[in-house]
Amino acid sequence: MFGVPANQAAEMLIEEINASGGIGGVKVRPIFVDEGPGVAHFVGEYRRLVQSEKVDIVFAAISSADCLACAPLAEELKRPTILWDCSTQRIFEENRYDYVFRTIGNSTPEILAPLLYLLKMKPDFKTVSVINQDYVWGRDSWAMFTAALNVLKPGVRVVSEMFPKFGATDFSTEITRLLALRPEVILNASWGGDLDAFIRQASDRRLFERSTLVMPLGESSLERVGKSLPPGHIIGARGDHWFLHPKPADPKLLATFTEAFHRRTGIYPIYPCHHMAQAIFATKKAYEIALARKNGGWPNDAELAAAFKGLEFPSLTGTVRIREDGQGVQDMIMGTTHLSDRYAFRILTDMIVFPGEMVTAPVGQVSLDWLRTLKPEMLGRIPQPVPFKA
């Protein structure tokens, strides 16, 4: 689902790196492994990669379960490992690692930014419902959302909580219930086929006319659901990942990447492509630092890992910093769906880029506890929305 576009991005970027001489003169050879068959298989493959293929660095994984399983293994085998796409905040809040790094933000900003955006754009709502996939992200994100909502805007009534099973494709009963209950806001933090199906079915039954939808992972479905999704609903992207980012640090970098990717695959890059790019850029930067520290000598595992601590590296849209606990801090973009003649699908307007520090729990703090200490005055610090300019 997300693996394929990310793979394509990885192939493209690694070709570019190798064409310009590789990292420190060494060509990069990628090995792709399918994490589909489950955790036991994944752990076996991880060992094979490290012990048999002798890879220098591992990028793992989309599924949080696979990340949770391989992080301790990485520590045990002392092989630098980058968590490039999974976001469970548990990894760095419950354990300490020296060889495991995340080159993206974690779950906390991914759900707090949507809430702050909602409070900024639609401050008067009184009722909310949730329909999330039934797995840890779906449950955790709702727990974090309500924890922050209770302190930032007390008194909002939760009218229904539904957690259809992961991979469900028929939401007609859930939609009927939402239509009957008429909540002003509906949070749907699901993704992939689940979210596509939900958006289509909700659109067929005009749920979008009754409630404002908040979809923190909506960016990855925009192109696929096309015109089914009406304007005026809230979309997030698990970072500041958006091919029409209003203020990218390096506009040329984003534009060339977007164009090259679109030419290669026929689709616009979605957030997993950005995540993959970040993992690759971070690796390149870390190697450069480690090589410089060793005066050009090839770094060993420990030296490479040391270079990741405190690393600041460019993403396609901005800068990401890896904290001392291994967690990445990155900005979060939020926006509202908008009609444009130039695209066959909805794009974003009224975009707000939340600074990473503002929405991420500080080092050593447990996200859920930190969210409960937030104060309503932080709403005043939210940047102003930027409209889409054709």
Added chain:
Amino acid sequence: MSRRAELVLALLGAAAVVLLSWAVPWLRFVLTIALAKGVAVLGILLLLRAGQVSFGHALYLALAAYMAAFGASRIPDTLLLLPLAGIVAAAAGLAIGLFVSRYRGIFFGMLNLALSMVFYSLLEKFYAVTRGADGLRVPATTFGGAALSAEGQSWAMLCVALIAAFGSGAFVKVYLASPLGSALSAVKTRETRLEFMGVPARLVLLAAYVLSAFLAGIGGVIVALSTRHVTPALAYWTTSGELVFIAVLGGAGGVLGPFLGAAAYELTRVYAAALVAEAWQMALGAVLLLVILFAPGGLWGMGQALAARRRPA
């Protein structure tokens, strides 16, 4: 095949496993998992003898794996956890077996499937306890009180798996030769006659069922303690299907079949995944199809046929 020849083959197999694990370190884990699945498949073999196929034994495997995951923080010793979780699986097998042993054929298979799917859903739903689809991390365990390094731990798990394989293989062999065991094939062919002789078929099946649940449990604990992470996918019906797959691949003829099948299955899987990442499942399906069509006795049956041809009686 004589008992001694079988024992010699088993010892040779064990030596090969140890040698391979020493020469190719990453295979150590794969082979440990293969042995664990082999133990679970022994249980499937018992039921196959009675002509029954369970598409739900992943339930016991997963139950024991989760017991190990929960238990490891309280009883951190492998040698205690292993039998304990096995017994829990057997107890569950007894409770469920009392119900399903009344059914035969498709209904037996489907009821097992349904119950394992219920268990799967529970594991996913009660995320407060089970952490849902993300699964639980299994803490490191000791061996007879000794805490080992990561390297030592993986060797120790391999040894535990080997011992479990030998123990359960020998036990199943003895069991099959006992009256309770030989009555199993009568359940398959002439159940009513069995009852005329005063042997309650249901009890014969129940006993085998409980034993098979125990074996699946032992396999599950070994899987959990070597993977060090458990997820609900362990209880999904395709995991059960995999066990039956291995049983047929290895051949239902002898107790070495399951281990042969499991090793072939796991190795095909890792190599197929490395070679044809997109179509490893297709490769496995094709292998299974070929085995069923051309070698219904499985790998073990094939080996026996070859041996028999070379040494005409």
Added chain:
Amino acid sequence: MSAWFVENGMLLGLATLDGVSSAASVFMVAVGLNLVFGVLRVLNVAHGSLYAIGGYAAASTSLFLLARGMPAWAALPLLLVSSAIVGGILGPPIERLLRLMQGQEEVLQLLVTFALFMILEDGQKLVWGVRPVVSDAPVKVLGTIEVPFGSDAIPFTAYQLLVLPGVALLTLAVLAFVLRRTLFGRMIVAVTVDREAARAMGIDAGRVTLLTFSAGAALAALGGALASPTTSLVPGIGASTIVLSFAVVATAGLGQIEGAALSAFMIGLGRSLAVYFAPELEVVVPYLIMVAVLLVRPQGLFGTLEARRI
């Protein structure tokens, strides 16, 4: 108190509407599975893949043709046509393979279908990839129907409310008619009840099996095709569909057409009621119903006890 009843009564009404349509899609798959079991005596695991392939085929042909100027209404009959084609192409070779296995152990036959399932799962991934595929033209064409709900009105799609249950009822009626009233139908029944005896009476059992199997495959494909406009087609739907239809078939009793309809209805209704009143139970409801039914009637709701072998 009475207000509580009124409100919940109305919710019950809404839940029933949803339950009926989800029952309709499950029924389409389950009835095909049951038909196939009748003539071949094997529970076809690959039936779930046929469902998935039927869905993919319908969605991609309709996308392909719509992009080339096919009028939107034609997407509806296209669902039927594409499923018939899927059944016609995939049915015969699978049936051939399964017939090779006749007389082998039941377990081996079941496993052959499991192997086929694994092959078709990856095959479908190779052809259609992992990106969700959907063509919602059939839903859009028919628009929505407002169902009154107190002072409010809830929009339902006409497709969900009329087409799904309509096709399911029609299938049920046609099958019942064919099996009871036509010569070919009686041949099917004869082969189902006793293959040997049917052969002795001069029935071409092979041909009956082939046609029935293909029809069953087409029904599975139609189930997928009917679901394709509303759901996303993603890898893995075959696996989850087949377990659900197993539950329906086992609850109904093997080989029972009307039974499959009733148990699909029970299971569909049970699931949608669960969404309203006990969302946590939704996923396990089908299995709980099945276990409860089999506890009381070991041969399923409508199954007949098989004679015991002596």
